[in-house]
Structure formats: structure tokens, C-alpha cells
Amino acid sequence: MARYVINRLGQAIMLLVIVSAIGFAILHLAPGGPLSQYAASAQMTQEDLDRVTKQLGLDRPLPIQYLDWFGRMVRGDWGRSYRDGEAVLSVIGSHLGATLELMATATIIAALLGCWIGILGALRRYSLFDSLATVGAMIALSIPTFWFGLVMIYVFSVKLGWLPAGNRETVGDGSLLDLLHHLIAPALVLALVETAMWGRFMRSSMLEVINQDYIRTARAKGMPEWRILTLHALRNALLPMITVAGLQFPTVLGGALVAETVFTWPGMGRLFLDSIGYRDYPVVMGILMFSATMVLIGSLLADILYAVVDPRIRVG
Amino acid sequence: MTTAALSTVQLAPGQAAWRRFRRHRLALAGAVIILVLVLGSALGPYLLPFDDTYIDILKRFAPPLSGAHILGTDELGRDVMARLMMGGRVSLSIGIVAMVIAMAVGIVVGAFAGFYGGVVGAVLMRLVDAVLCFPTIFLLLALAALTEPGLITTTVLIAATAWMGVARVVEAQVRSLREREFAVAALAFGSSNLRIMFRELVPNAIAPIVVAATLNVAKAILLESYVSYLGYGIQPPAASWGNMLNNAQIYLTSAPWLAIAPGVAITLAVTSFNFLGDGLRDALDPRMNIP
Numbered sequence: 001m002a003r004y005v006i007n008r009l010g011q012a013i014m015l016l017v018i019v020s021a022i023g024f025a026i027l028h029l030a031p032g033g034p035l036s037q038y039a040a041s042a043q044m045t046q047e048d049l050d051r052v053t054k055q056l057g058l059d060r061p062l063p064i065q066y067l068d069w070f071g072r073m074v075r076g077d078w079g080r081s082y083r084d085g086e087a088v089l090s091v092i093g094s095h096l097g098a099t100l101e102l103m104a105t106a107t108i109i110a111a112l113l114g115c116w117i118g119i120l121g122a123l124r125r126y127s128l129f130d131s132l133a134t135v136g137a138m139i140a141l142s143i144p145t146f147w148f149g150l151v152m153i154y155v156f157s158v159k160l161g162w163l164p165a166g167n168r169e170t171v172g173d174g175s176l177l178d179l180l181h182h183l184i185a186p187a188l189v190l191a192l193v194e195t196a197m198w199g200r201f202m203r204s205s206m207l208e209v210i211n212q213d214y215i216r217t218a219r220a221k222g223m224p225e226w227r228i229l230t231l232h233a234l235r236n237a238l239l240p241m242i243t244v245a246g247l248q249f250p251t252v253l254g255g256a257l258v259a260e261t262v263f264t265w266p267g268m269g270r271l272f273l274d275s276i277g278y279r280d281y282p283v284v285m286g287i288l289m290f291s292a293t294m295v296l297i298g299s300l301l302a303d304i305l306y307a308v309v310d311p312r313i314r315v316g
Numbered sequence: 317m318t319t320a321a322l323s324t325v326q327l328a329p330g331q332a333a334w335r336r337f338r339r340h341r342l343a344l345a346g347a348v349i350i351l352v353l354v355l356g357s358a359l360g361p362y363l364l365p366f367d368d369t370y371i372d373i374l375k376r377f378a379p380p381l382s383g384a385h386i387l388g389t390d391e392l393g394r395d396v397m398a399r400l401m402m403g404g405r406v407s408l409s410i411g412i413v414a415m416v417i418a419m420a421v422g423i424v425v426g427a428f429a430g431f432y433g434g435v436v437g438a439v440l441m442r443l444v445d446a447v448l449c450f451p452t453i454f455l456l457l458a459l460a461a462l463t464e465p466g467l468i469t470t471t472v473l474i475a476a477t478a479w480m481g482v483a484r485v486v487e488a489q490v491r492s493l494r495e496r497e498f499a500v501a502a503l504a505f506g507s508s509n510l511r512i513m514f515r516e517l518v519p520n521a522i523a524p525i526v527v528a529a530t531l532n533v534a535k536a537i538l539l540e541s542y543v544s545y546l547g548y549g550i551q552p553p554a555a556s557w558g559n560m561l562n563n564a565q566i567y568l569t570s571a572p573w574l575a576i577a578p579g580v581a582i583t584l585a586v587t588s589f590n591f592l593g594d595g596l597r598d599a600l601d602p603r604m605n606i607p
Binding site: 014015018019022026135138139141142143144145146147150151153154158250251253254257258261262272273276279281284285287288291292293295296 | 342442443445446447448449450451452453454455457458459461462534538541542545546548558561564565568569572575578579582583586587590591594
């Protein structure tokens with residue numbers, strides 16, 4: 001087990017290095033490079049620009065710059081926002097909570113609903129419910145998230161007036177009930193794609209398990225059907241869902257950006273878009289690297305957790 | 317053995333695949349809808365009396381079915397139907413061209429990684445893993461923010477964020493096909509590595525490649541809508557299904573039809589390509605041949 005974890009950890013660190021190199025390349029290969037913001041300013045002469053280039057060490061060879069940049073990143077120095085000079089990591093930190101709240105809520109909804117649909121679909125394969133769920137999942141995966149958000153706002157905010165059309169809280173209120181009221185619509189929008197994915201994976205996982213020999217054995221020895229399903233089938237079918245949660249992480253993070261934009265949710269995704277609008281490259285690059293690192297850690301945790309609960313993985 | 321069973325045995329692989337595909341009604345429906353959308357976008361604008369960029373301030377926000385404007389007009393009095401058709405040209409073209417570029421990159425990377433294996437394969441596939449760590453929308457927007465937006469940029473950037481899946485599929489296929497007799501025979505004949513890769517191995521992996529390509533079109537159309545909706549894709553006055561929704565949120569209360577038409581078009585197109593890909597997978601997957 002320890003060997004598996006160390007092995008997997010080594011792979012993750014290697015990936016992180018490649019990920020950071022890609023981020024660094026994007027930053028430097030883009031037209032204008034990291035200084036384009038200053039270069040566009042009328043306040044700066046070519047002389048100033050040359051001096052700043054030297055001050056920031058941008059005249060050094062790229063590999064050296066990369067090592068320097070990577071070293072500072074690892075130590076938590078991610079540069080400062082062009083907008084207000086705040087440290088990039090603290091800007092991200094102040095927006096992360098709202099995003100995680102949205103993602104966690106959506107994931108809980110999607111996991112419960114998706115697993116339920118998937119299990120039922122597998123047990124009643126090719127039934128009307130199963131067909132509808134399969135077609136529904138495909139449509140859910142094809143609807144643009146932001147458009148679904150617009151439809152939700154139109155139906156539940158404009159027409160019915162049940163839900164607020166955006167923001168995380170009513171100014172001056174901010175009670176728990178108010179927060180939950182604001183959370184419903186964006187969380188449901190984000191959960192749509194997730195539910196479809198959970199449902200599809202759960203269905204195929206369940207189908208695979210209920211055709212296994214040990215299920216037949218359990219049935220042959222006269223075990224009641226509900227015990228077979230809960231004790232044997234479900235427990236085994238749920239294991240791969242750990243990997244599914246890890247695999248979905250980038251999709252959910254990307255979906256959060258879209259949901260946050262539509263519902264003016266003050267999270268990391270909205271911050272990212274605002275920063276793009278302001279050409280605030282340090283924050284843009286910071287969030288890009290931060291989200292990739294989150295994905296990397298997410299898949300690492302999913303793999304390790306899976307190995308803990310399923311011994312077959314460690315040996316294989 | 318009955319005659320029916322005999323006749324299925326005698327079917328050519330292509331015919332058998334076509335039979336399986338025809339059974340997949342949703343995939344057929346998808347193909348028909350795609351055809352309608354493509355023809356509508358290609359020919360429709362010639363049949364309409366309106367130009368998609370013609371601004372008519374006196375006829376702003378005309379609701380659908382009011383007079384000659386079937387789908388109404390937008391905030392500048394432009395005909396929504398005309399914009400939907402011209403937007404369809406842009407969105408569908410981006411979907412298909414981005415797919416072609418992504419497939420080309422993915423096939424080359426996957427073929428080299430799968431054929432050479434070892435260090436080359438490891439480096440290339442770790443690169444694929446690394447790019448997959450970036451959530452697609454974040455990567456796409458960051459790249460779009462650093463470049464001049466436009467038709468070509470948007471297409472290339474979408475392709476740049478969509479080639480990894482194909483590379484994985486092709487790598488796995490080429491790696492297993494490499495050991496087969498026909499590949500070894502080609503090597504014995506003295507064929508060059510490049511020839512073996514792209515004339516022998518890749519054509520034999522065509523089934524999963526076609527499926528991946530179809531699903532890739534769906535993904536590219538969806539990505540175009542995201543990036544244009546957020547304002548970093550196709551720029552007005554040119555229409556795309558994504559940028560038509562750009563302003564729709566502001567007018568959601570007064571003119572909801574502006575949000576409905578493009579959204580339905582995107583969903584229809586993406587769903588159709590997804591069902592088509594699904595049907596092709598069922599039809600082309602040789603494992604389905606086992607009764």
C-alpha cells in the first residue's frame with residue numbers, strides 16, 4: 001500500500017511539473033508576454049519598459065525564469081494582482097469558499113440523484129424508466145450549462161418569482177435561509193451535467209456487478225433479494241464511483257465558472273472572468289494553475305482512496 | 317442453422333454495421349436533425365428576405381410570428397431567424413473544423429506514442445495527462461484572453477483543448493495493433509515506420525476514431541457556445557449560436573425569445589451529434605458481433 005501511494009505521489013509531482021511548464025509557456029508565448037499590460041500603457045516609455053524587464057528578470061533565459069517562477073510558486077508566492085496589488089493566492093482564497101460551497105452542494109445532489117437513477121436503471125434494464133433516464137442523461141450532457149441557467153432564471157425568477165435571479169445573499173439579510181434560497185438555482189444548474197454522469201457510470205457499474213459470480217452464488221444459497229442488492233451488489237458497485245468523483249472534478253470546476261457567471265455568484269470562476277476582462281494576467285494564470293493543481297490533487301486522492309477500499313487495485 | 321442466421325453470417329462487416337446503426341433510432345434521428353441544421357444554415361439565408369446584420373431600429377424586439385419575422389427581432393431590430401441561420405454556419409463550421417484539427421493532432425500524438433512507446437510514448441502521454449488537468453473552460457478562456465478573438469483563433473483554441481481524448485484512444489489502439497501479424501509483416505517488407513503507423517495501424521483503428529470524431533464535434537459546438545456567450549469567441553456583428561445568447565440575459569424579462577431560439581439550436585445540434593456518436597459506437601464496436 002505504502003509503495004502504491006509513493007508511486008502515485010511521484011507521478012502526481014511529475015505531472016505537476018509538466019502542468020506548471022504548460023502554464024509558464026502559455027504566459028510567455030502569448031503575444032506581448034507577461035508585460036503586455038504595461039507595454040500597452042501610454043505612461044511607459046521604451047526605456048521604462050526595458051528597466052522593468054530587467055527588474056523582473058524577464059531578460060534571463062527562459063529555463064532559468066521557469067525554475068525561478070516554479071520555485072516561487074511552490075513557496076506560495078504567486079505574484080500580485082495588477083488590479084489592486086493584492087497577493088494572488090489571497091485573492092483566490094477569498095473567492096474559493098463560495099465556489100466550493102456551490103460545487104459541494106451540486107455534487108451531493110448529483111451523487112444522490114445520479115446513483116438512485118443509475119441503480120434503478122440497471123435493475124430494470126431496458127424498462128421505460130431506464131430508456132427515459134438514458135435519453136435524459138444524453139440531453140442533460142448536451143445542454144449548454146449557461147443556457148439551462150437562463151431557462152431556470154426565466155421560469156423560477158421571472159415567471160414564478162420563487163427564486164432569486166442571482167447573487168449569494170440579499171444585501172443586509174444573509175441569514176442561513178437566505179443563503180440557501182440563493183444556493184438552490186445555481187446548485188441545480190451545476191448538478192444537471194453531474195447527475196447525468198453519475199447516473200451513467202452508476203448504471204454501468206451496477207450492471208457489471210449484478211452479473212458477477214458472487215451475486216449468483218448469493219442468490220443460489222437463497223439469500224433474500226434485498227440483501228443481495230444492498231450487501232453484495234451495491235457495496236461493490238459504489239466503489240468505482242470514487243474514481244468517477246475524481247474524474248468529474250475538472251468538469252464540475254468548469255461548470256462552476258459558467259454557473260457563477262450566470263448567477264453572479266462571487267466565486268473563483270467569476271473572479272477568473274473578471275480578471276480576464278481586466279487583463280489581470282497574474283490572477284488569470286494563478287487561477288489556471290490553482291484549478292489544475294486542484295484537479296491533480298483530486299484525482300490523486302480518488303486513486304489513493306480507491307486503493308484503500310478496494311485491495312484488488314493495489315496488487316494489480 | 318436457420319437461413320436467417322446464415323444470412324447474418326454472410327453479411328459484409330460494413331453491411332452488418334449499417335444494420336446495427338439503423339436499429340439505433342435515436343442516432344438516425346440525430347443524423348436527420350444534423351442534416352436539417354446543416355442544410356438550413358447553408359441554404360436558409362438565401363430564402364429569407366432579411367440580412368442577418370441589417371439593423372432596423374424601428375422594429376426592435378418584435379416578438380416571434382409578428383409579421384415577416386418568424387422568430388422575431390433582437391435588440392437592434394435584426395431578424396432572429398436570419399441570425400440563427402448565419403450563426404449556424406459559424407457554430408457548425410467551428411464544430412467540424414475544430415474536430416478535424418483536434419483529430420489530426422490527436423491521431424499524430426497517439427500514433428507516435430503508441431508506436432514508439434518507451435520514453436517517447438511516456439513523455440507524449442504525460443503531456444496529454446497534464447493538459448487534461450486544466451478544466452477545459454478555464455484553459456480555453458485563458459488562451460482566448462491572451463489572443464485576438466476571431467473565427468480562426470476560436471476554432472484553433474477549441475481544437476487545442478479537445479485533442480487529448482483522441483490521442484488516448486489512438487495510443488491504446490496503435491499500441492495493441494502494433495504486435496499484430498499484418499504490422500509485423502509490413503515491417504518485414506521493409507515499410508518505413510511512418511508508413512506502418514499511418515497506412516497500416518491508424519486505418520485499422522478507424523472505428524473508435526470515427527466515434528471520437530463525432531463526439532468531438534458535439535464538444536466543440538458546446539465549447540464555442542460557452543466561449544462566445546462569455547464574450548471571448550465570435551465577435552458581433554457576426555452571429556454565432558453562442559454570442560446570440562450573450563445579451564439574452566439582460567432582455568430575459570422583456571424578450572425571452574432571444575434566449576430560446578439559439579439555446580434550442582445548440583442543444584439540438586449537440587444532442588444529435590452525441591446520439592450519432594453513440595449509435596456509431598454500437599454499430600462499429602466489433603464486440604457487439606459476439607451473440
